[in-house]
Amino acid sequence: MSGEKVAQPAYFHLHLVSDATGETLINVGRAACAQYSNVLPIEHVYPLVRSMTQLERVLIEIEGNPGIVLYTLVDKEIRERLKQRCRELGVPFLSVLAPVVQLFQAYLGGEPQPRIGGQHALDATYFKRIDALNFTVMHDDGHLTEDLEQADVVLIGVSRTSKTPTSIYLANRGVKTANIPLVPNVPLPANIEKLKKPLVVGLVASPDRIVEIRQNRLLGLNAANPSASYVDREAVSEELAYSRRLCARHGWPQIDVTRRSIEETAAAIIGHLSERRRRSIVET
Structure with missing residues (x-):
């Protein structure tokens, strides 16, 4: 009114x-x-x-x-x-x-x-967190992919699905986390499909949400002449579809971050990690 x-x-x-x-x-x-x-x-x-x-x-x-x-x-x-x-x-x-x-x-x-x-004691847990942070920072955004087997979690997802902040949050919980961007026409590291130890998790979101975040990102950077496909809804939808197909093909869990905070996303990942470890103990 x-x-x-x-x-x-x-x-x-x-x-x-x-x-x-x-x-x-x-x-x-x-x-x-x-x-x-x-x-x-x-x-x-x-x-x-x-x-x-x-x-x-x-x-x-x-x-x-x-x-x-x-x-x-x-x-x-x-x-x-x-x-x-x-x-x-x-x-x-x-x-x-x-x-x-x-x-x-x-x-x-x-x-x-x-x-x-x-x-805040300087005990084994504290140093585990510091080690996880060091690992995560060095393995951000697709860097040092040759030793991904040392990670606890590997996050994959298209641009602006909160991979880096989620990785840092997990590292603060003592979880060694690497993240790999899914970029159109750029192949994934060859070893990611053969990983045994790490839990691979796909982060996805709605196309509208990704486009909105990317547009705000470009405005913040004052980017001139950005790639049209970067903020094109149909192109973004195809990126996300590829991400979903990839995860489904390998049986990797997927988490929709559209309406999730970083903390909620990290909690869901830790839940998957705990369940995976529990099953491993039962099977042995």
Whole structure:
């Protein structure tokens, strides 16, 4: 209806206080905010808060911009000071890990041993992630295809199906990922159809979505005289049809990324990878 006002998003201050990197708080806070379509947070992130002096600076910010306070603080004295001041200011506060740790304690028994930034320890898992990132960066966009057998996952797909960002996200989960572009009239690496260890996954999308992304890409690059077929819907449809036929011929799973976020695409790939590994264990 003309003249009808569209509701504007409401804003609120979200204070995230951590004695480590603050990544856990950021993820939890954003996941909670995503449940409210018309509410947006103004994030105040305070990492590495490990002294009373640092905390006092944070409390000044909270007092000046009252809102929700989420925290992960190991030091009891710092934690109690934050809680006390939040009560005085009348602002809501919550330790995001406390309920989870209490649940673990009730089930496992014993006393937890809090460690600042414990999830970021330089252990085997951490170095596995770094190794995966190095591998993935070196094998981006069809590079170094001769050693694809070392990958955990190989992504294939036409241009602008989010192969690179998905690869990087998977690498951050410790999954060595290579990606190969499907380019018209350019043959695939000869060894890709003979791979044994890696899971090969095809990424596809709707022709309209691919054309839209490619057009925006060209505008961003100020590309002059681009190939007409690059943004032609019929040509793009044929590219995608070839991709689907290729995957069907080899039994490679396909994931439609048209309406998926990078995180959702990566989760689906990890699901395929886990199922493949489970079947392998059962068969042996």
